[in-house]
Amino acid sequence: MNELIDHLGLLSNAPGISGQEIEVRRAIRPLIETHVDNLRVDALGNLIAYKAGQGTEGLRVMVSAHMDEVGMMVIDHTGEGDLRVATVGGIPDRLLPGLTVRVGDQAIPGVIGLQAIHRTDRSSVNKAPSIDKLVVDIGATSRDEAERLAPVGTAIVFATTFETMGSRCMGKAFDDRAGCTVLVDLLRGGPYPFDLVGVFTVQEEVGLRGAQVAAYAVAPDVAIALEGTLADDLPKDEADVSPTTALGRGPAITAMDRSYITPPRLLSHFMRVADAEGITYQIKQPGIGGTDAGGIHRTRAGVPSITVAVPCRYIHSPVSVLREHDLTACARLVAAAAHQFTPELVARP
Ligand SMILES: [Zn+2]
Numbered sequence: 001m002n003e004l005i006d007h008l009g010l011l012s013n014a015p016g017i018s019g020q021e022i023e024v025r026r027a028i029r030p031l032i033e034t035h036v037d038n039l040r041v042d043a044l045g046n047l048i049a050y051k052a053g054q055g056t057e058g059l060r061v062m063v064s065a066h067m068d069e070v071g072m073m074v075i076d077h078t079g080e081g082d083l084r085v086a087t088v089g090g091i092p093d094r095l096l097p098g099l100t101v102r103v104g105d106q107a108i109p110g111v112i113g114l115q116a117i118h119r120t121d122r123s124s125v126n127k128a129p130s131i132d133k134l135v136v137d138i139g140a141t142s143r144d145e146a147e148r149l150a151p152v153g154t155a156i157v158f159a160t161t162f163e164t165m166g167s168r169c170m171g172k173a174f175d176d177r178a179g180c181t182v183l184v185d186l187l188r189g190g191p192y193p194f195d196l197v198g199v200f201t202v203q204e205e206v207g208l209r210g211a212q213v214a215a216y217a218v219a220p221d222v223a224i225a226l227e228g229t230l231a232d233d234l235p236k237d238e239a240d241v242s243p244t245t246a247l248g249r250g251p252a253i254t255a256m257d258r259s260y261i262t263p264p265r266l267l268s269h270f271m272r273v274a275d276a277e278g279i280t281y282q283i284k285q286p287g288i289g290g291t292d293a294g295g296i297h298r299t300r301a302g303v304p305s306i307t308v309a310v311p312c313r314y315i316h317s318p319v320s321v322l323r324e325h326d327l328t329a330c331a332r333l334v335a336a337a338a339h340q341f342t343p344e345l346v347a348r349p
Pocket of ligand 1: 066175176204227228
């Protein structure tokens with residue numbers, strides 16, 4: 001198995017909802033610490049890795065990937081010892097009933113309760129209950145026991161274990177552990193012709209929060225956000241089947257999304273490098289989603305930013321699927337583009 005897939009598996013299995021990314025940070029640290037000059041954690045929990053460059057004096061590039069995943073948080077307990085929960089980040093309620101989960105630091109196994117079909121009236125048998133009607137069962141038999149095992153604020157993640165299947169692999173949180181995997185690879189490589197600041201950010205899923213404060217501290221000249229983005233290449237009912245991105249077509253480069261617009265000189269740099277290196281790539285269809293680049297580019301007096309992503313099916317669900325080829329090609333493209341960075345990419349023409 002290649003190293004990228006090993007790392008993706010390791011990071012995918014780590015639990016880390018927004019605001020509670022400590023296990024992901026713990027998993028990343030040993031992979032990069034001997035390859036960087038300085039490693040620190042800021043007040044919100046961003047892991048910031050500094051790698052000195054060779055060549056261009058004073059050019060600083062921030063490359064970010066978010067550690068947090070969508071999940072749930074305990075908000076209350078029932079008299080019977082079940083947990084009431086709220087989603088953290090965007091998860092449709094209809095996905096939840098019947099799922100198995102892991103609760104808290106001890107990874108206590110749990111089940112999101114589902115009324116048996118026998119007790120469900122016909123009119124609602126195919127309707128999804130909203131999350132405030134669901135409880136998580138962790139085997140506790142009283143409110144006291146539930147409060148002790150999983151107090152308010154406890155994190156809940158999907159109980160999904162990483163697996164490979166042919167040329168693809170599946171696991172939870174590829175958004176954005178795929179990006180974290182590419183950033184780990186970038187930091188293990190180099191040096192580059194500029195100072196590289198790799199930032200594993202927190203709280204992207206709830207509003208690009210970690211990236212914003214990290215970018216303020218780092219004050220980069222230019223930024224690259226690495227992502228696991230949506231691949232909606234499944235059969236559709238409508239006549240138009242052009243997907244946002246598709247598996248197998250290589251890394252997806254963003255020209256524009258809801259959160260920012262890529263400066264044309266950065267976009268053409270990545271496209272030119274991909275062509276020269278023989279890396280097939282796709283342009284993510286505009287107008288959908290947002291990334292850390294949306295937070296970073298508005299920091300201080302502005303930071304030219306771009307997003308490069310690994311297409312992943314079924315993101316923001318218990319399990320996503322990606323192609324090994326797309327992950328490898330994304331890492332190759334980002335490294336090649338970095339090696340060919342010049343100060344002219346930053347300067348306004
Ligand atoms: Zn993401």
